[in-house]
Amino acid sequence: MRKNTKYRRLFYGLLRKNVSVSQVLGYAFAALAGMTILFSAFCFREDVKPLFSSESGLFKPGFMVVNKKVSVLSAFGKGNSIFDSSEIEEIRRQDFVRSLSYFTPCRYQVRAMISLSGRMSTLSTEMFFESVPDKLLAQYGNKDWKWDETSGLIPIIIPRDYLNLYNFGFSGSQGLPQISESIIQQLVFQIIIDGNGVSENFKGRIVGFSDNLNTILVPEVFMSWSNNKFAASGGDDSGRISRLILEVKNPADPKIAEFFAAKPDYEVNDNKGEQGKLSYFLTILIVSVMVVGALVMLPAIGLMLLSINLMVYKDRQTLNHLMLLGFSRDALVRPYSILVIVLNFVVALFGVFFTLIIRHFYFSRLGVLGITETSGSLVSTFVFSICFVLVLTILDIYWIYRKIKKVF
Amino acid sequence: MDIIRVNHVIPDFISGTENPVSEIWSKEIPFCRGKKYLIRAASGKGKSSLFSYIFGERTDFTGDIFLDRAKTGTLTQSQWVRIRRMEISFVFQGLRLFPDLTAFENVSLKNRLTNHKTSEEIRDLFVRIGLEEKLNEKVARLSYGQQQRVAVIRALCQPFDFILMDEPFSHLDDENIAVVAGIIIKELEQRGAGLLLSSLGEDYPFDYQQRFDL
Numbered sequence: 003m004r005k006n007t008k009y010r011r012l013f014y015g016l017l018r019k020n021v022s023v024s025q026v027l028g029y030a031f032a033a034l035a036g037m038t039i040l041f042s043a044f045c046f047r048e049d050v051k052p053l054f055s056s057e058s059g060l061f062k063p064g065f066m067v068v069n070k071k072v073s074v075l076s077a078f079g080k081g082n083s084i085f086d087s088s089e090i091e092e093i094r095r096q097d098f099v100r101s102l103s104y105f106t107p108c109r110y111q112v113r114a115m116i117s118l119s120g121r122m123s124t125l126s127t128e129m130f131f132e133s134v135p136d137k138l139l140a141q142y143g144n145k146d147w148k149w150d151e152t153s154g155l156i157p158i159i160i161p162r163d164y165l166n167l168y169n170f171g172f173s174g175s176q177g178l179p180q181i182s183e184s185i186i187q188q189l190v191f192q193i194i195i196d197g198n199g200v201s202e203n204f205k206g207r208i209v210g211f212s213d214n215l216n217t218i219l220v221p222e223v224f225m226s227w228s229n230n231k232f233a234a235s236g237g238d239d240s241g242r243i244s245r246l247i248l249e250v251k252n253p254a255d256p257k258i259a260e261f262f263a264a265k266p267d268y269e270v271n272d273n274k275g276e277q278g279k280l281s282y283f284l285t286i287l288i289v290s291v292m293v294v295g296a297l298v299m300l301p302a303i304g305l306m307l308l309s310i311n312l313m314v315y316k317d318r319q320t321l322n323h324l325m326l327l328g329f330s331r332d333a334l335v336r337p338y339s340i341l342v343i344v345l346n347f348v349v350a351l352f353g354v355f356f357t358l359i360i361r362h363f364y365f366s367r368l369g370v371l372g373i374t375e376t377s378g379s380l381v382s383t384f385v386f387s388i389c390f391v392l393v394l395t396i397l398d399i400y401w402i403y404r405k406i407k408k409v410f
Numbered sequence: 411m412d413i414i415r416v417n418h419v420i421p422d423f424i425s426g427t428e429n430p431v432s433e434i435w436s437k438e439i440p441f442c443r444g445k446k447y448l449i450r451a452a453s454g455k456g457k458s459s460l461f462s463y464i465f466g467e468r469t470d471f472t473g474d475i476f477l478d479r480a481k482t483g484t485l486t487q488s489q490w491v492r493i494r495r496m497e498i499s500f501v502f503q504g505l506r507l508f509p510d511l512t513a514f515e516n517v518s519l520k521n522r523l524t525n526h527k528t529s530e531e532i533r534d535l536f537v538r539i540g541l542e543e544k545l546n547e548k549v550a551r552l553s554y555g556q557q558q559r560v561a562v563i564r565a566l567c568q569p570f571d572f573i574l575m576d577e578p579f580s581h582l583d584d585e586n587i588a589v590v591a592g593i594i595i596k597e598l599e600q601r602g603a604g605l606l607l608s609s610l611g612e613d614y615p616f617d618y619q620q621r622f623d624l
Contacts, residue, residue, distance in 0.1 A: 327506075327523070328491055
């Protein structure tokens with residue numbers, strides 16, 4: 003064992019005689035700077051990602067609602083806010099759109115009534131229903147969000163603002179009790195539907211609230227059933243589409259912002275319009291920083307490849323003698339390979355270490371945004387750095403192999 | 411390896427010369443295992459070239475060289491590695507020792523490839539050729555004659571069927587030549603190996619089966 007070590011030292015020493023310390027240090031510092039910038043930018047991107055992907059809205063992540071602004075002319079029936087089929091097609095054709103669907107309105111009259119306990123008063127209001135494809139809803143799959151003809155109880159989602167309006171405005175002024183979200187979800191409303199010459203009573207219950215979308219939603223299946231039964235026959239929804247729901251491939255895609263910037267009469271509600279812009283700028287920023295990191299890395303890699311050229315050139319006589327003594331090409335590549343493997347991984351280790359310091363620094367500033375440190379971004383940064391240094395090392399070793407092959 | 415055939419070989423540097431007078435160039439010469447051959451020529455006639463062609467180091471010639479049935483030009487890198495480790499040993503004219511390593515390190519670097527001899531056997535060889543004092547001396551500090559002897563020991567530290575020796579005794583006195591030749595003859599007998607030795611004209615104490623004037 004000791005003999006082996008001694009022998010290896012002998013052999014490696016022979017080939018590393020010409021390793022230039024200044025070149026190695028030059029490479030190490032340049033590569034360290036490049037890797038630190040690259041790894042930090044990557045880590046930062048991973049850390050702030052949750053800011054742009056977390057969502058507590060009505061829709062699953064990756065959806066946005068588009069409507070047209072209501073103008074003065076709309077009131078006179080001109081320049082209305084209905085999307086025509088060419089406009090819908092134009093949006094559907096965009097690269098960032100995965101699927102497009104729209105709100106289905108009810109085509110009959112709806113009244114809701116509720117008797118408040120302890121009082122004889124009955125609240126009654128005219129209202130409407132809309133539905134969207136169930137699969138788009140975060141509520142989808144929830145046991146409450148179901149309806150069939152036998153159940154009789156219609157699940158409804160209303161804007162949370164409606165409840166606030168009642169609790170903080172109406173109930174106080176009228177001497178009525180305030181109602182919490184959990185209580186209102188226990189209440190059963192009477193729903194009266196009139197249309198097509200028929201009137202029928204149903205029961206309805208509020209199963210959820212939405213923060214960002216002003217509509218009253220019922221399940222898709224109820225909407226199609228009720229429209230069938232109560233709407234004047236022959237009518238359909240086309241020509242009445244005023245709100246579109248887009249499923250986008252990547253909510254942070256800058257093309258989305260570009261497209262809608264060119265359509266000033268469109269309004270987009272993606273729960274995070276401001277975040278979308280921030281995400282856009284931040285993506286540009288992070289990409290720029292990574293490009294800088296790559297630009298620093300390039301001369302470092304160039305320096306390494308040149309140093310390899312020089313080392314092999316200086317060692318060519320020794321390499322030639324060793325070859326004639328019966329050493330294989332692989333054996334001759336090994337001492338240089340081990341050198342670059344150790345060098346690259348040590349540099350990467352320091353790069354990761356500095357990245358952790360930088361991360362600690364920016365987290366002390368990011369705390370106000372409510373971003374918490376997670377280990378997930380660290381894991382992906384480690385994976386990224388390991389992949390990066392592996393690719394780099396493989397490139398170096400390939401280069402060494404090529405150079406030594408020329409000597410043989 | 412039982413036979414090295416040198417068939418119609420003409421080095422590029424003498425091709426074009428009309429009718430080169432040579433007992434090897436342009437001829438069919440078989441070198442057989444177990445036999446000893448002397449190749450004599452003045453400087454610059456191509457003794458080292460012939461050995462380099464056989465050893466696969468150079469290919470600037472026309473004609474064919476066969477190691478057993480394999481043509482040298484067709485051998486792969488890994489086949490050459492095996493041949494240089496196990497079948498043909500070579501004492502280079504330029505010695506090709508590593509000046510920064512000691513005499514012993516130079517020899518053991520080669521020996522470790524096949525672990526052919528033990529450290530004790532190597533030391534014993536140094537003792538027999540009178541270099542035990544120089545064992546741990548850097549080769550750069552040895553005289554050329556001493557270096558030649560180190561190179562011979564190194565060439566013996568591997569299995570071989572043939573050993574090529576390119577003017578190995580040029581800087582040795584007769585007494586040293588006799589000692590080194592004795593060691594070589596014993597090693598050749600042990601392995602049943604063949605010897606190809608080149609000289610400027612000297613005969614050296616080997617009983618050759620054949621002598622060639624290149």
